[in-house]
Amino acid sequence: MPELPEVETVRRALERHILGRRITSFAVGRPAFNRPIPRLALQRLKGSTILAVKRRGKYILLRLSRGRVLVCHLGMSGSVSFGRDEGHVRFQFTAGDRIVKFHDPRRFGRIDCSLPRLGPEPLSPAFTARELRRALSRRKAPIKALLLDQRIVAGLGNIYATEALFKAGIQPQRPAGRVSPAEAARLCAAIKRVLRRAISVGGTTLADQAFRDPEGRPGRFQLRTSVYGRKRGVCGHALKATPKPIAGRTSLYCPICQR
DNA sequence: ATAGGCGCCTGTAAGC
DNA sequence: TGCTTACAGGCGCCTA
Structure with a gap:
């Protein structure tokens, strides 16, 4: 169950490897159990450059050029890999020479373009x-x-x-x-x-x-x-x-x- | 507004 | 050994 530290670990690795690269292809895999895949929104990400890799709570946010945002939650069992095969792939994209795969075996993960309302970041000074x-x-x-x-x-x-x-x-x-x-x-x-x-x-x-x-x-x-x-x-x-x-x-x- | 319960999934481990 | 069952949990939604 990735919680904040696991998500932060993923964020840092993504930042090291794909920051500043352009998304050249985007492919969608198996759907979440309870919501349709926003195919069109995802296809529009193609051609965007990754401007920042952020985290908010347990969510990873990719800030992209042209004002686009990709929000992703790993759910209970989600993971991210650089091209390794780890079973069920929810979606994957190519950024420069990196293939980024979002694995989601239990399908609790989420892909979206916006965040739900969240409380303060526990590691920020605002959390007192x-x-x-x-x-x-x-x-x-x-x-x-x-x-x-x-x-x-x-x-x-x-x-x-x-x-x-x-x-x-x-x-x-x-x-x-x-x-x-x-x-x-x-x-x-x-x-x-x-x-x-x-x-x-x-x-x-x-x-x-x-x-x-x-x-x-x-x-x-x-x-x-x-x-x-x-x-x-x-x-x-x-x-x-x-x-x-x-x-x-x-x-x-x-x-x-x-x- | 708040609190509690359920359902969604499936890999793993315990139990027979 | 092989099968069945219980358990794990984040989140959204439902109800009272």
Whole structure:
């Protein structure tokens, strides 16, 4: 499930390899399960030059010449490769001597020309403890549900929300409105720290999703999680799962370190 | 406005 | 060993 660090890893590789190149061909593969392929819009990208490779939350944005934009979400299982064959191809294009393939085996990915409404970028200065606290105030949903809500903060999924809550010492099921200002400050800092560390090691590659960067390398953050994917936390305590999943996700936490 | 639940997919792993 | 079943989750949509 590519989350912000994995998407950022992909973005950086794309930036290194295709920035400034011209898209000379564009081909569409299998469709998403629930929406038609915007064939015409995609065909119009042909001939455009890639002016910038950006990221917003879990979305990759290609800014192209002639005012065109390509927005792409990797979904649960999407990946990008430079011409390697990795099964189902959603679309591919040629940029200079690079063939860029967007793989999407489970078809949860999205291709579009615009972004949905998203909360602040967690690594930007705009994402502060104060802002976070404001977004959580008076909300009754579990804190983790709000961290997973892309309108509150953009880019967290189950792995990094779980990790950040552990670092901040907050139980995932705590009603968001009952997070104190001090805790919000810890949480904000923990989110930034966890994301930066994960980016620095190329994201997380789990057995069942096999995330690879466009050059085929796995991430290494799975070796450094405190909670996610473990039976015992780094703290040494046995981890517990919340009785009910939160926002549809299994939620592990340390009952001793998180309150 | 908010919160919770469901469905969409399919690769992997656990279970019989 | 080979089959079946459960599970994983991001997001959009639905309902109360």
